[in-house]
Amino acid sequence: MRPPRGPVFLERRSYRRRRLIDAARLLPLLGVLLLGVPMLWPQGPEQGVPASRAILYIFGIWAGLALASALLVRRLPDEALEAYDAGVGDLPADAPNRRPLRSDEKAG
């Protein structure tokens, strides 16, 4: 007897998508933190970090962020975001995107 795999697969996939959305939301924060690091560097003509290393660090982080963003976008289909917006999340891909109005919500 085989276990029912469909629902488990769906659940796992939507869970994964949720975490990807979390990652996408946290990415700019990570960028702010990493690009804030230069503020901690020693300054001044003598012991200051060489400009070339600063350039390599900043551009490296920057390009890494862009790359991470590209990878996230690739892994994160638009429907996942739509479902996330609508607050359903676990619906299959072919389900309608509209969330039914709750009874306590006004339609207008």
Add this chain to the structure above:
Amino acid sequence: MVSLNVLTAVCICYGAFLFLIAFAAERAGRQGRSGWLKAPMVYTLSLSVYCTAWTFYGAVGYAARSGLEYLTIYIGPSLVMIGWVVGLRKILRIGRSQRVTSVADLISSRFGKSNLLAVAVTLIAVVGTTPYIALQLQSVTQSFAIFAAPEGPGAVADTQSLALWVAAGLAAFTVLFGTRNLDANERHHGVVIAIAVEAVVKLCALLAVGIFTVWGIGGGLEETLARIDAHAALGQWQMDNGRWSGLIFLSAAALLCLPRMFQVLVVENEDERHLRTASWAFPAYMIAMSLFVMPIAVAGLTLLPEGSNPDMFVLTLPLSEGQSGLAVFSFIGGFSSATSMVIVAAIALSTMVSNHIVMPIWLKMQPGQGAMVSGDVRHVVISARRVSIIGVLFLGYLYYRLSGGGTALAAIGLISFSGVAQFLVPMLGGIFWRGATRVGALAGLATGFAVWLWCLFLPSFGDGVVLSQAVLAEGPLGFGWLRPQALFGISGLDPLVHGVLWSILLNALVFTLGSLLSFPSPMERLQGAQFVNVFQHSGTPRSWSGGTAQSEDLLIMAQRLLGAREAQALFQDEAGRQGVKGVLPEPSADFLLRLERELSGSVGAATAHAMVSQIVGRAAVSVEDLLAVADETAQIMEYSSQLEAKSAELVRTARQLRQANETLTQISHQKDAFLSQISHELRTPMTSIRAFSEILRDTPEMTAAQKARYGGIIHDEALRLTRLLDDLLDLSVLENGQVQLALAPVRLSEVLERAIDATRSDGAEMVIHRDRIAEGALVETDADRLTQVFINLIANARKYCDAPRPELRIAVSAEGAAWRIDFIDNGSGVPRDQQAVIFEKFARVGEQKAGGAGLGLAICREILARLGGSIAYLPGQGGAAFRVSVPRRSAKAAR
């Protein structure tokens, strides 16, 4: 060396090239071949309008002066783009669902469509952008001057007029492609594609100069890096931390708030999903634009003579190396940056100025009610746009002239950023906080703008130009805590960071306090919910293109309110009237008025107006929500009509029940009456029979004549009893359906003849009118039974007609497959309250002429029911009237 004439020719050719591209794109868009125009890459490239001439030329100068600080200008927007899931996506969705046309529109629309707020935002935007446009004009004239320098100072003596020419050319381009059509979407395919091409041009130009610097002059990557490290001023990391963080914040805010960025990011956006590509492609573009800035700066500083303008290294470096071709390319790159910025900024500003300042004034100046302007006002809007574009560019030129185009102008870039960054507070506050109010937004903006003016804008003209040295040093009127660059006595901060910090902080503080202390209007609250919960409200994003989409939406809405068939008929009719093929008419003003009228019948005038104007123009509630309302309204209407129907049915049933009850009560009374009657009827003959039979038995001395008389009475009474019992038996047989019918064709006249003959024995003097011709009709029935009915009716008439000269009219007429035989006398008829019961058993009208047992009509009814006909009382004929209808062919015979 490139001559000025060649350069001018290059500029003109480049301009013509842009015209051609924009024209081709517009034409492709009109012909529906706009697929490639809507590619996500085009969107991303159009965002590069962020990189103006100030960044193209100025970044190198910035790097030469302040090292790596220039990177902040590119890092901020990159971070915003990378975080698109959090902020930009929401702004885009709001822009789409609310059909926002500018940053002023966004803010005013969020805060209850306040025009005052829109005017405030527009004015700040104009004040913040004008110096920036002047900066572009300056950079173009400066770059011209670089090429003109070898030809002597006289060659380009008139840089002012050159700036004017550039401004005029840009105005022409913008007017041509920015106001070509008044699309509800405010999208300009031609402009966007031209901007995208310019983005490629400027990127390639800067990369070309950079590659030439690194590999052409510098001797490779490692050597270039080494040379940077070796530079005395720029070799080490040296940064004011406040500026580093402050400028990243400022440039990030600028991406959202700058009118031109809002234009390309939100208004010109074709598809929300383009943001996905832009989220990594835009940062990549920014990286590419800033990658070679530092090497060029260091190379310029080391190779070019002391005192060279670092802002022009991008041009002077290739020129000094004899690469005039590269220099011209670089010049075109700078020209591209300047033109794209000016074009988009002019479009964005003109939209704001015309929508929020010119049009309201124009509408006010119209005689009569402003909103009721009839006819097409689009030409007015377009003219307003064109005038605004020219006005904005002229303002920029004027600023350039008045400021003298010196270094003061170069410093204004960041100050301009910080001015428009004031929008950030109401913008983010508005889309993430439902409690934000118009009062808070207005007060916050006013505060932020005032602080910005005082701390940044006015001092930017230089010491003693607008603010005197004394004010800068000691504060106005000696108030030290109001010193423009050390508010509240906090000195030591970088003036820019100081100004940004205080203006944004105070703006946010006043915004929050104002919002907390004030109460929003209903419109504000509605819009607040729409904005903050935009993802719940808007559903899947749809693109709005052209009039048919609107008509379709109108049809969908109308169907929900009018019903599918009526709505389609209405639309088809209108389409036919307009001469349009298909079902969907153009949403013309006449049609909308008509539709609105139709709809107002269903939902009331105010709602109909709101709904139509929602779909056609821009109104408070999103279409989806209105559709939901429409659905709900339709449901409620259906429900209430169902209720109405049900309640009408109940009323009907109740009336029927009441009638039935009345009938039953009456029948019950009659039964009681009959019982006493029948007992009386039975008793009377029985009593006389008993009495006379007792006399016969007990009186032996009776004469024969007396015996005969008494015997006759007993016989008559017995006959009466028998008749009564016969009638009752007959009725019960009829009611039980045990009767045998002898069906045969017979003429009505024969039946009537027999009936009249049978009743004539009474010897009454009643006149009977007959219609001999009609009576000739053949009918297939049981003649004996029908005769019985007729006898009954005629006898009744003889018995009950109370006229002095009783008359009976017998009329025969055809009614479908039946004959109608009416018996109408000239008596007083049957009283209304009796009409309902005369066909019931034992019913007798009144107490007059007590005769039958009240079974006659009941028997008639039963007989006719067997024969497939009916009998009814005909009121209002001047006397008692009975209508008998007999089928021409018996149902039984037909079988």
